[in-house]
Amino acid sequence: MNKKQLMSKIATTLNQSKADAERTFDSILSLILDCLKNDEQVKIAGFGTYKVAKRKARIGRNPRTGEQIQIEASQKVKFLPAKALKEMFNK
Secondary structure (H helix, E strand, C coil): CCHHHHHHHHHHHHCCCHHHHHHHHHHHHHHHHHHHHCCCCEEECCCEEEEEEEECCEEEECCCCCCEEEECCEEEEEEEECHHHHHHHCC
16 A cells, blocks of 8 residues: 555545545654654554664675775664554464
């Protein structure tokens, strides 16, 4: 499902226009991203938790040449599914 299809389903479910549904969705997404930028976790009960994970700098290896390379420290967003979500798919 892409964003356009999701907006259509949200609009139908909430009996709103697609434009209103998209504004609502974009607002929620913006709030989640702002929290993540500020190193805050976003917990959605029954769904899961989004959080920023920090990766330390490390030494890697180029698979073609075998040469060692320095990999810089970075950040990534992790999603940890809630227990209810895991159980839904692992019955």
